[in-house]
Amino acid sequence: xxxxxxxxxxxxxxxxxxxxxxxxxxxxxxxxxxxxxxxxxxxxxxxxxxxxxxxxxxxxxxxxxxxxxxxxxxxxxxxxxxxxxxxxxxxxxxxxxxxxxxxxxxxxxxxxxxxxxxxxxxxxxxxxxxxxxxxxxxxxxxxxxxxxxxxxxxxxxxxxxxxxxxxxxxxxxxxxxxxxxxxxxxxxxxxxxxxxxxxxxxxxxxxxxxxxxxxxxxxxxxxxxxxxxxxxxxxxxxxxxxxxxxxxxxxxxxxxxxxxxxxxxxxxxxxxxxxxxxxxxxxxxxxxxxxxxxxxxxxxxxxxx
Amino acid sequence: xxxxxxxxxxxxxxxxxxxxxxxxxxxxxxxxxxxxxxxxxxxxxxxxxxxxxxxxxxxxxxxxxxxxxxxxxxxxxxxxxxxxxxxxxxxxxxxxxxxxxxxxxxxxxxxxxxxxxxxxxxxxxxxxxxxxxxxxxxxxxxxxxxxxxxxxxxxxxxxxxxxxxxxxxxxxxxxxxxxxxxxxxxxxxxxxxxxxxxxxxxxxxxxxxxxxxxxxxxxxxxxxxxxxxxxxxxxxxxxxxxxxxxxxxxxxxxxxxxxxxxxxxxxxxxxxxxxxxxxxxxxxxxxxxxxxxxxxxxxxxxxx
Numbered sequence: 001x002x003x004x005x006x007x008x009x010x011x012x013x014x015x016x017x018x019x020x021x022x023x024x025x026x027x028x029x030x031x032x033x034x035x036x037x038x039x040x041x042x043x044x045x046x047x048x049x050x051x052x053x054x055x056x057x058x059x060x061x062x063x064x065x066x067x068x069x070x071x072x073x074x075x076x077x078x079x080x081x082x083x084x085x086x087x088x089x090x091x092x093x094x095x096x097x098x099x100x101x102x103x104x105x106x107x108x109x110x111x112x113x114x115x116x117x118x119x120x121x122x123x124x125x126x127x128x129x130x131x132x133x134x135x136x137x138x139x140x141x142x143x144x145x146x147x148x149x150x151x152x153x154x155x156x157x158x159x160x161x162x163x164x165x166x167x168x169x170x171x172x173x174x175x176x177x178x179x180x181x182x183x184x185x186x187x188x189x190x191x192x193x194x195x196x197x198x199x200x201x202x203x204x205x206x207x208x209x210x211x212x213x214x215x216x217x218x219x220x221x222x223x224x225x226x227x228x229x230x231x232x233x234x235x236x237x238x239x240x241x242x243x244x245x246x247x248x249x250x251x252x253x254x255x256x257x258x259x260x261x262x263x264x265x266x267x268x269x270x271x272x273x274x275x276x277x278x279x280x281x282x283x284x285x286x287x288x289x290x291x292x293x294x295x296x297x298x299x300x301x302x303x304x305x
Numbered sequence: 306x307x308x309x310x311x312x313x314x315x316x317x318x319x320x321x322x323x324x325x326x327x328x329x330x331x332x333x334x335x336x337x338x339x340x341x342x343x344x345x346x347x348x349x350x351x352x353x354x355x356x357x358x359x360x361x362x363x364x365x366x367x368x369x370x371x372x373x374x375x376x377x378x379x380x381x382x383x384x385x386x387x388x389x390x391x392x393x394x395x396x397x398x399x400x401x402x403x404x405x406x407x408x409x410x411x412x413x414x415x416x417x418x419x420x421x422x423x424x425x426x427x428x429x430x431x432x433x434x435x436x437x438x439x440x441x442x443x444x445x446x447x448x449x450x451x452x453x454x455x456x457x458x459x460x461x462x463x464x465x466x467x468x469x470x471x472x473x474x475x476x477x478x479x480x481x482x483x484x485x486x487x488x489x490x491x492x493x494x495x496x497x498x499x500x501x502x503x504x505x506x507x508x509x510x511x512x513x514x515x516x517x518x519x520x521x522x523x524x525x526x527x528x529x530x531x532x533x534x535x536x537x538x539x540x541x542x543x544x545x546x547x548x549x550x551x552x553x554x555x556x557x558x559x560x561x562x563x564x565x566x567x568x569x570x571x572x573x574x575x576x577x578x579x580x581x582x583x584x585x586x587x588x589x590x591x592x593x594x595x596x597x598x599x600x601x602x603x604x605x606x607x608x609x
Contacts, residue, residue, distance in 0.1 A: 015448045026464050140588035142540050144547045145563055145581030148570060152578070156571040162572075235451040242453035265459040266549055273463065277456055284451050300470055 001296070008292055012285045019281045024067050027274055028060070060230075068245035071278060077271035081206040086275035089260065094279075096166065097245050097256035100175055102242065107180025112187035117218070119188075120195035131188070138185025143244055147178040147251035174251040179244050186240060187230070198222050228299050234291040236283075242280060338600075343593035350538065350587060354406040361400035363387070365557050369395035374573045379416050388451050390575045392565060403520065404557030405580065412472055412542045412552075417531050420477035424484025425527050429519055432492025433511070443489065446482035454479040455544065462550035472551045476538055484530055488523050525602045532595030536588035543584050559584050 051057050055066050070076070076086035121129040154161040154174060161170050167297035198204060199222060207217045246258035253259070257276070353360055373395040376383040383390060389398040430441040458475035465471040495501065496519065504514050545551030546560030554561050559580040566576030 011444065015444070018445075018448070019452070026460055082520055136584070136589060136592055139565070140536060140540075140585050140592060142543055142547075142560075142563075142581060142584050144544060144560075145577070145584065148563065148567065148577050149582070152574050153572060156574070235447075239451050243455040243544075246453070246455050246459075247548070250548060261456060261459065262548060268463060270463075273460055277460055280453060280456055284453070285448075288451050292495045 004296060005293070008029070008289055012289045016281055016285050019285075020068065020071060021064070023274055023277050025062055027122065027270060028063075044161035050138065064292050076275035076278060079269055079272045081263075081267050081272070082270045087279075088273050089272065090257065090275055090279050093255060093257045093260045096254060097249070097258060100172075100179060100245060100249070100254065100256060101241055103172070103176040104127045104179035104183050104244070107176060108187050109135030111180070111184035112191055115184070116188050116195055119134065120192050120199060132192075135185045135188045135192075139189070140180055141182075143178055143182055144251050146181065147174065147248055150174050150178060151251075164251070166253075166255050171252075171254075175248050175254050178251070179241070179248050180245055183241060186237060190230050190233045191226065193270065194226045197229075198226045201225075228295070231291060231295050235288040238284065242284070338597065340593050340597045343590040343597070344602045346586060346590040347594060350406050350590075351410065353403045357403045357407050361397070361399045363397035365396065365400045365404040366555050367396065368598045371395065374569065374576070376573070377575050377579075389579050390573075392576050393569055393573075398562075398576065401557040401562055401599065402559070402580060402583050405559040405562060405583070406587075406602055407555060408469075408526060408552055408558040409539050409542060409584075412469065412476070413535050413538045414470075415473045415474035416480055416538050419473060419535065420480025421484050421527060421531055421534075423477065424481035425488050427481060427522065428485035429492050429515060432489040433519060435493075435494050439489070442485065445487050449479060449482040450486075454541065455548070458541075458545055459550050461550070462492030462545065467550060467553050469552060472542055475545065476541055479541075480534060480538070480562070483534060484527070487530055488526060491523050491526050492519055495519055499505075513559070529595070529599045529602055532591070532598040535591040535595065539584065540587055 007025050015291070048057075055063055058066070074087055076090075078084065079086050079089055082089065115131050115135070119128045121127050151163055151174065155163045161174055162168075165171050204217060204221055212221075242258070245256060246261050248254065249256045249258035250262045257279075260272070261276040261280075264276055331592060357365075369391070372387065372391050373393055374434040375387050375391040375395070376390050377390040378385045387397050387399070391397055392401070392485040427442055428447075450535045454475065457478065458472070461475050461478075462471045465474075488529070501518050504518055509517075523588075542551060543558070543560030543563070549561075549564065551560060552558035554565070562580040563577050565577075566573070566580075569576050
């Protein structure tokens, strides 16, 4: 177990290192940012000074070392636009995104589990077809458009909920639902195929032959085994969730991490963009590591080498 | 069956192998589950994507401020001249949707060829040679899939100044990993088949084995994967264009058309509704076709 842990942690660190290297190269490929920092009337001396302060006069490998040192010490630079530390900006926004993501996962699970259960237990019947059609529509609907349609209905025509922003629980409903519906559709598909596999296995048949009541069969034999493969998709679900928050927060003007990423892009705020990608990298790699460890703890069949 | 953490391919492999059908078999053309509706929708889409300029009832680019925000024909103030209404600049929405079909299908085709080609090649190499090459490639693929692609696409789009090529590259960067994983798990099975062993014994080079014996046997999987991924690619392109990091205006694209209508959302709903509804129809049709292709050609692939 210890060897497995060490191996996975090392892998995670290498992944992060690669990601940072890519960010470094992309940031350099966009050209010299000095032009954005120095006013047009600033002379060659000012430009040279700024370049020196940013370390841009150093050779690339030294710049890379400096870049990694800064990340390690939590210094992600200063945002061009707001002149505030990038890390502070991100930390202010993260809580908004976290509650949105948690709510979306909750809505997703609450919708996906009963739908997948019904659909796999009634395989081939009309209910199954209906649920699968709903799932396919959920995946085919772009989140930005679903958000706009919900705004049209609940804010435009019914005047029940606000168009966007944050503050009261009413602001929270539409973004959470928009995000949750897509998560539900994705989870439902994964869970359904996993359930179908478990339902046709020998131990489920045995449990039924033994005469266990159906709720015991489902509760203690089927669900436990069907959840595990869904966990392996956890990393991909997280990636779709983060992608979703960028879109949904932009549509609903929700002041979270995703909206910050979008603003950084459209205002060409390079340090902020860089910081957003780095923090997202930490979140993604950390969560995937946690999922793998959880998976190893829950499933005795896996090998630790 | 031992399953390593995170190894979804291992789970897929637990399904027994069946002999795949050829892409070119048209026996089932007239069976009941043939996706006629999806194919008709896609035929229309492809047709308008190719001949859009001559079919579109109005100019896709020419603003007409006298006619701005005309509602669809069935509403008060609408006219059959502009069947689906006009946008804030008075451009015909139907004509721009037709133009958007070309954008979407072009991006999808280029992304699938580039991403699928690279992913297929990398997957074959990883599966056939195994060992450290395989480990490295699959780790990179997993990391790619775990990272939110939109963030990367936004960064890339800023670096490259947006445009079609940036979108295609951003899509390919994610797509290759999806292809590589599935193709690799196919190759892992194929490389242990007798005919591959025989080829090795008779002294065939690795390149010859890969080209003559492995590649033809993963072609069906490549076709099925492409079918299953088109919808996702279309949504991704639309999302990027919606966020202003994809196809830039005035080129008609479904995503940017939706974005253009945002300001007029409450009063003129059709400007945002029409392009989004078009995306849903196109994606559902592609997904239906992809699912059908999978069932038909390769019953071994998982039914997600």
